[in-house]
Ligand SMILES: *[C@@H]1O[C@H](CO)[C@@H](O)[C@H](O)[C@H]1NC(C)=O
Ligand SMILES: *[C@@H]1O[C@H](CO)[C@@H](O)[C@H](O)[C@H]1NC(C)=O
Ligand SMILES: *[C@@H]1O[C@H](CO)[C@@H](O)[C@H](O)[C@H]1NC(C)=O
Ligand SMILES: *[C@@H]1O[C@H](CO)[C@@H](O)[C@H](O)[C@H]1NC(C)=O
Ligand SMILES: *[C@@H]1O[C@H](CO)[C@@H](O)[C@H](O)[C@H]1NC(C)=O
């Protein structure tokens with residue numbers, strides 16, 4: 408650091424013009440130049456900042472397990488070129504030997520650690536230092552193929568096997584992925600380009616996928632540029648995701664959902680910043696006949712204090728794959744900005760299952776095209792084998808404290824004769840609109856209530872109650888339709 412600091416001083420001094428004669432002026436000039444150098448340095452590119460950081464000693468990783476390793480202990484090289492797959496596999500194998508003794512921690516120091524996909528183990532903490540990046544290799548030949556997720560029947564995009572995830576785990580217990588905001592980078596650009604050119608024969612892999620596991624904590628890290636969904640806990644119990652940043656380009660990064668809790672129970676997702684190319688969070692539970700047969704719901708899910716931006720999709724979604732059912736979801740203190748849709752529930756005939764006991768509270772919509780959307784004809788099916796008579800049920804869905812500005816269509820609840828949306832309620836809503844006042848609270852086949860006055864004025868399908876809970880006016884037209892996709 409001293410070396411770097413001295414260089415410009417000498418350099419500039421040689422160039423000083425002759426009018427600087429006194430020591431005082433010289434001191435002043437040196438001071439100003441030094442200050443400007445530090446200022447330019449601070450505001451310069453990330454490379455400059457990284458260089459600055461590397462010159463300092465690492466911020467020590469806290470000891471979180473009885474046994475701790477450094478990826479360099481296993482031959483890892485963080486130069487962004489060396490492939491570290493074997494180093495990671497050896498490290499995980501070493502930690503696996505400590506199960507029953509509190510497990511082990513793997514520290515990944517600053518640097519770029521290129522790797523192919525690898526598996527984690529139980530009782531493990533993966534700790535990513537500040538400036539550490541685990542980077543997925545782009546060449547898909549390094550990505551193993553795995554059987555499809557059982558509740559989807561096929562890979563989500565292609566029949567047959569699908570690519571595994573960069574970081575993967577199955578049948579684990581007690582797993583932590585954390586750090587000082589280190590990064591897991593999927594280098595999705597190459598995958599998105601191949602997907603667009605139809606060069607892939609198998610469904611793309613997620614960045615981090617943990618299956619059939621419990622007691623999972625993911626915190627204090629950044630996940631970026633996933634090939635497909637970013638974080639996919641499947642059929643897991645007791646999952647906490649906190650203080651995580653998830654990034655992908657907001658356009659041109661297909662299917663880069665942030666977090667997809669899928670057939671999971673007891674999940675907390677909180678204090679995250681998510682800005683991605685598809686849904687910020689999408690709660691799922693399997694696809695049509697495969698999801699119905701697998702029969703595992705997503706339930707007891709708490710989502711709070713998220714900031715989400717989703718230019719092509721929605722901030723927080725349920726579905727469209729929800730065939731195992733989704734219940735007891737609380738979403739609160741949510742801020743959605745510059746997004747296509749805010750809150751979305753999507754399903755279709757053939758899904759079966761149910762969406763029950765869902766509550767949204769304290770949601771801010773800032774420049775969102777459609778605020779709240781329920782769509783019941785999201786007709787994307789794995790194959791022709793779905794049962795069109797398997798219709799999802801809606802029950803007890805409440806919205807309160809919904810505020811915001813710059814929203815074009817605040818509400819669009821598009822139920823149908825086959826899939827009526829029942830049991831919705833609205834209370835304390837005031838959303839600033841950007842369009843005309845008519846047809847912006849759109850409804851079709853919806854039964855429910857509004858408590859107190861809300862803005863914009865609700866559709867006529869809903870019953871009106873006063874703040875004391877007394878019925879003011881019962882709807883006579885629950886089935887009437889006022890849906891207009893042209894707005
Ligand atoms: C890991 O090892 C590298 C190289 O030996 C060292 O520079 C770094 O400080 C170590 N980090 C931790 C967290 O032990
Ligand atoms: C991870 O484990 C699963 C299940 O055993 C296996 O199918 C997969 O190939 C493993 N992945 C890697 C990269 O070793
Ligand atoms: C969130 O993570 C950042 C960096 O990863 C850390 O500095 C901060 O203390 C964390 N906040 C909480 C509340 O854990
Ligand atoms: C973590 O890193 C990401 C990406 O570099 C950054 O956007 C975010 O602000 C950082 N979070 C904290 C808490 O420093
Ligand atoms: C996809 O399949 C075609 C035809 O079998 C083959 O030529 C091509 O290499 C495959 N692509 C990948 C990425 O596996």
Ligand SMILES: *[C@@H]1O[C@H](CO)[C@@H](O)[C@H](O)[C@H]1NC(C)=O
Nearest residue numbers: 581582621622623624645646
């Ligand atoms: C959930 O997982 C956390 C982290 O492993 C653990 O501390 C907690 O005891 C678990 N909760 C239950 C109810 O098992």
Ligand SMILES: *[C@@H]1O[C@H](CO)[C@@H](O)[C@H](O)[C@H]1NC(C)=O
Nearest residue numbers: 585586624625626627649650
């Ligand atoms: C996140 O980081 C902060 C600051 O280092 C730490 O206090 C906190 O325990 C971490 N949280 C988790 C869940 O790891």
Ligand SMILES: *[C@@H]1O[C@H](CO)[C@@H](O)[C@H](O)[C@H]1NC(C)=O
Nearest residue numbers: 650677678679680712713714
């Ligand atoms: C909400 O999450 C942000 C990180 O996105 C964090 O800085 C803030 O402290 C959290 N607020 C609360 C009340 O926990």
Ligand SMILES: *[C@@H]1O[C@H](CO)[C@@H](O)[C@H](O)[C@H]1NC(C)=O
Nearest residue numbers: 673706707708709735736737
């Ligand atoms: C609903 O989920 C919350 C966690 O968000 C949990 O505390 C509560 O017990 C669950 N309720 C039921 C009826 O299971």
Ligand SMILES: *[C@@H]1O[C@H](CO)[C@@H](O)[C@H](O)[C@H]1NC(C)=O
Nearest residue numbers: 706707734735736763764803
């Ligand atoms: C849904 O909520 C109702 C009433 O609050 C409760 O009786 C029921 O147990 C809940 N069901 C689920 C699956 O959470």
Ligand SMILES: *[C@@H]1O[C@H](CO)[C@@H](O)[C@H](O)[C@H]1NC(C)=O
Nearest residue numbers: 712739740741742769770771
């Ligand atoms: C509502 O959520 C925002 C975050 O989006 C938070 O800052 C605010 O404190 C919350 N308000 C209440 C009343 O909880």
Ligand SMILES: *[C@@H]1O[C@H](CO)[C@@H](O)[C@H](O)[C@H]1NC(C)=O
Nearest residue numbers: 823824825826827852885886
């Ligand atoms: C509304 O449609 C449902 C079927 O979705 C039907 O059961 C009900 O009788 C209809 N109500 C009216 C008033 O027509």
